[in-house]
Amino acid sequence: MAPGNAISKAKWYANRLRAMSAGEIVHRFQELAKKRQAAKQAYGWAHFAGAPDALPRLPLPVDHIRKAKNTLLGDWKAVAEKSAAQSFRFLGIDWPVTSRDAKWHLDPGTGKMWPKEPYCFDIDYRHGGGFGDVKHVWELNRLQYLHPVAALYAATGDKAFAQYCLGEIESWIDANPPFRGVNWNSGIELALRAVSILFVLGAIEDDGIPDALRGKISACLAAHAYWLARYPSRHSSANNHLIAEASALYLIGTLWPQLKGAEGYRLYGRETLIAESSKQILEDGTGAEQSPTYTCFTLEWYLLCLHVAKATGALFPDAMTQRLTRAAEQLYWITDEGGHQPRIGDDDEGRVLYSQLHREERYCTSVLASACAVLDCPQFAPPAAPAHLRATVMGMVTGPSHPPSGLRTFDSGGYSVFRNAIAGHGCMLILDHGPLGYLSIAAHGHADALSVWLHLDGEPVLIDAGTYLYHAGGEWRDYFRGTRAHNTLCIGGADQSRISGAFNWSRKARAWRVTPDDGMDTVTARHDGYVRDFGLMHERRAERNDDGYTIIDRLAGKPADPDAPCTARFLVSPGFSVIRQSEREATLGKNGKPIVRIRVEGPAAVIEIDEADMSPAFGEKRTCLALSVTMPAAAFVRDGLRTRLRIL
Numbered sequence: 001m002a003p004g005n006a007i008s009k010a011k012w013y014a015n016r017l018r019a020m021s022a023g024e025i026v027h028r029f030q031e032l033a034k035k036r037q038a039a040k041q042a043y044g045w046a047h048f049a050g051a052p053d054a055l056p057r058l059p060l061p062v063d064h065i066r067k068a069k070n071t072l073l074g075d076w077k078a079v080a081e082k083s084a085a086q087s088f089r090f091l092g093i094d095w096p097v098t099s100r101d102a103k104w105h106l107d108p109g110t111g112k113m114w115p116k117e118p119y120c121f122d123i124d125y126r127h128g129g130g131f132g133d134v135k136h137v138w139e140l141n142r143l144q145y146l147h148p149v150a151a152l153y154a155a156t157g158d159k160a161f162a163q164y165c166l167g168e169i170e171s172w173i174d175a176n177p178p179f180r181g182v183n184w185n186s187g188i189e190l191a192l193r194a195v196s197i198l199f200v201l202g203a204i205e206d207d208g209i210p211d212a213l214r215g216k217i218s219a220c221l222a223a224h225a226y227w228l229a230r231y232p233s234r235h236s237s238a239n240n241h242l243i244a245e246a247s248a249l250y251l252i253g254t255l256w257p258q259l260k261g262a263e264g265y266r267l268y269g270r271e272t273l274i275a276e277s278s279k280q281i282l283e284d285g286t287g288a289e290q291s292p293t294y295t296c297f298t299l300e301w302y303l304l305c306l307h308v309a310k311a312t313g314a315l316f317p318d319a320m321t322q323r324l325t326r327a328a329e330q331l332y333w334i335t336d337e338g339g340h341q342p343r344i345g346d347d348d349e350g351r352v353l354y355s356q357l358h359r360e361e362r363y364c365t366s367v368l369a370s371a372c373a374v375l376d377c378p379q380f381a382p383p384a385a386p387a388h389l390r391a392t393v394m395g396m397v398t399g400p401s402h403p404p405s406g407l408r409t410f411d412s413g414g415y416s417v418f419r420n421a422i423a424g425h426g427c428m429l430i431l432d433h434g435p436l437g438y439l440s441i442a443a444h445g446h447a448d449a450l451s452v453w454l455h456l457d458g459e460p461v462l463i464d465a466g467t468y469l470y471h472a473g474g475e476w477r478d479y480f481r482g483t484r485a486h487n488t489l490c491i492g493g494a495d496q497s498r499i500s501g502a503f504n505w506s507r508k509a510r511a512w513r514v515t516p517d518d519g520m521d522t523v524t525a526r527h528d529g530y531v532r533d534f535g536l537m538h539e540r541r542a543e544r545n546d547d548g549y550t551i552i553d554r555l556a557g558k559p560a561d562p563d564a565p566c567t568a569r570f571l572v573s574p575g576f577s578v579i580r581q582s583e584r585e586a587t588l589g590k591n592g593k594p595i596v597r598i599r600v601e602g603p604a605a606v607i608e609i610d611e612a613d614m615s616p617a618f619g620e621k622r623t624c625l626a627l628s629v630t631m632p633a634a635a636f637v638r639d640g641l642r643t644r645l646r647i648l
Helices: 003-018 022-039 062-084 134-141 146-156 159-175 187-204 211-230 240-255 262-280 292-312 318-333 363-374 389-394 475-481 633-638
Strands: 406-410 415-422 425-432 452-456 459-462 489-491 505-507 511-513 522-527 537-545 548-556 565-571 577-582 585-590 593-601 608-614 622-632 641-647
Touching: 062 146, 062 159, 062 389, 134 187, 146 159, 146 187, 146 389, 159 187, 159 211, 187 211, 187 240, 211 240, 211 262, 240 262, 240 292, 262 292, 262 318, 292 318, 292 363, 292 389, 318 363, 318 406, 363 389, 415 537, 425 537, 425 548, 425 641, 452 593, 475 608, 489 537, 489 548, 548 633, 565 608, 565 633, 565 641, 577 622, 622 633, 622 641
Parallel strands: none
Antiparallel strands: 406 415, 415 425, 425 452, 452 459, 489 565, 511 522, 522 537, 537 548, 548 641, 565 622, 577 585, 585 593, 593 641, 608 622
């Protein structure tokens, strides 16, 4: 290991330990002992050869799949053609075309092969250096590209599609013996891969599976269940990963009662899902991870389990489904007329069901539409949702419900949402006054306290910078999580919360709404992220006016440095123009038409227009225009900054 990687690894462990409770530290040592014990065992597929030959099948509405081919056949065929040619693109990167068996450990960015022989937990995928970003390898090994190909078989009866899916699964099994190589490291990856195999088996209904391959698949699923149950995500890691792991165990245990230990898997999965529903979905319906896409990823797992529970006659308790319904309501409030949500927090484009080659732009809207079907809450349906395999399997409900209206505050999650009709436009303004993230590491939160997002007529206008990369991001990972990349106030170029790793923070800003009820059209909130270093607390007030919105920023306290530069910044969605009318006024427009006029008021307040980095999708980076106003700390304390957003 290179010296730099060794230092990075030591810092990561030190910061990670600081985020752990005493109970978690004990758990980690116990888990480490179990991993070392397992390393000494001679696992192989023969170890799981006693699994029953009767294979589990995900219950799929084949009639619906056959009908859906009229709208989805093109998407499914495109996936089948590319996959058959061993041509893949995920997360903004193309895989080199290679053989079927060679692709499972190939990093598409570096062209190097991740180790496939060592024990999985001996591979340092975070700090090993040189191989690339492990997320890319894991993405392909989820086998999710098989979902639409299997659906093609169910829709057309063409056995070539079934044989392709079975061939890919067999190739994976042969290339990935139990617990060897990088594809056995992460529970969430095992969970998603297990669903892919269950989906294929559900689509082909055991048609023409040779006995030898049947035994291989049986052993493979048994090994996945065994490893998932052995190393569950606990303590500070018990976020969406735990939901995925519990869901996979519930599905395997429910659909495969002949498997040894199946009832234990089912009960563990069921009990975990019930318990976690009130933790990972807050009381007001906001996802605890402070990311709409992670909320939807979690919700999609629940919906799939509810789908299976209904098919097998073992329903979940009302308290759980009621909490999930609150999540649907919260998503309804933050979904604009075009089916877009602000891209708050991380988004790595994780999905449970996969349907198309191109990026799923309106993933949350699709999940919301399916949630309204599964949970029977049509009052929260989005106006429209894209056709998708997810909707074919679980159903969906869309319009003609009207968008919400007024001001709604979600205090548990920390979002105030203005939904208004102004100057003939449908408007949505959101103010963030919530926690940084979930659990002690807040893995998927961003330092975005008191950020605002503006959508007009179903289109984002003032936007979030996005996510870009995870493990391989380095300084870019820090930038996209940092305060400068968000529509809030940044003092001295410093982040409100201190980053201490790609998924960790050593110090967290605390944000809150100042009063229980500011009024029907006003919200005031504060955060303390700058108190320690600058002696200042940021207060932001958002007001709805007859012709738009006003944002008022102030700093409270005695500044350690009265001249410290404080910058309020607003990122503008690509495709919008920005024309500066004067030092204090600029107009946002699209296709030659003015949309929003922005005016700032404050001592020496001057609008600057520059370019900012933003990520429209995971693995992709480009620039957008940004407006910023910089004043000294003393001016924000004395007078503050008023930003008027007039809707034209």
